Amino acid sequence: MQMREGMIPSITKSEIDEMVAELARDIERDYEGKEIVLLCPLKGSVLFVADLSRKIKLQQIIDFVYITSPKGESCRIIKDVSVDIQGKHVLIIEEIIDAGRTLSFLKARVLASHPASCKVVALLDKPARRELQLTPDYVGRTIEDRFVIGYGLDSEEIGRNYSDIYNFAQ
Numbered sequence: 184m185q186m187r188e189g190m191i192p193s194i195t196k197s198e199i200d201e202m203v204a205e206l207a208r209d210i211e212r213d214y215e216g217k218e219i220v221l222l223c224p225l226k227g228s229v230l231f232v233a234d235l236s237r238k239i240k241l242q243q244i245i246d247f248v249y250i251t252s253p254k255g256e257s258c259r260i261i262k263d264v265s266v267d268i269q270g271k272h273v274l275i276i277e278e279i280i281d282a283g284r285t286l287s288f289l290k291a292r293v294l295a296s297h298p299a300s301c302k303v304v305a306l307l308d309k310p311a312r313r314e315l316q317l318t319p320d321y322v323g324r325t326i327e328d329r330f331v332i333g334y335g336l337d338s339e340e341i342g343r344n345y346s347d348i349y350n351f352a353q
């Protein structure tokens with residue numbers, strides 16, 4: 184991995200591993216004996232869900248949705264939920280929550296299918312940026328209003344494959 188101009192190390196791989204392990208422990212405890220659906224919004228959450236799912240020792244289904252939220256436009260579904268979530272315990276797995284627009288939209292979409300429950304897991308949360316009222320149920324770390332890349336998070340597709348997370352001044 185090549186350091187680019189404007190990248191400042193923020194969260195190391197071992198810190199990420201610890202955050203993911205702790206989230207997995209909390210989820211295992213809260214859903215003991217239940218089957219869960221891990222719903223992963225593409226593309227940023229892919230690395231997170233891959234790690235988290237392997238650490239959660241519960242029966243589980245993984246599914247993907249793809250929602251675009253262009254600035255100033257309303258959210259649009261590119262790929263919808265493809266498993267039957269009615270009566271299921273759904274966990275939306277977000278790598279980061281910013282304004283909360285994508286997540287509010289997705290949560291409404293999930294609730295429309297009448298799941299048994301719907302909770303939100305966020306690796307990173309930027310509450311200072313919130314435009315819509317939304318509090319994740321599980322949070323890895325609350326961060327300041329800075330743009331970050333790495334571990335699935337990108338800036339115009341740069342940084343997704345980095346193992347660590349960096350602050351990035353664009």
Ligand code: IMP
Nearest residue numbers: 227280281282283284285330331336337
């Ligand atoms: P929201 O709908 O405004 O909450 O935006 C959430 C989406 O914006 C995330 O799923 C990311 O794809 C993207 N995003 C928000 N903040 C960052 C960041 O700091 N780095 C990379 N992507 C981000």
Ligand code: MG
Nearest residue numbers: 224227228278
């Ligand atoms: Mg996302």
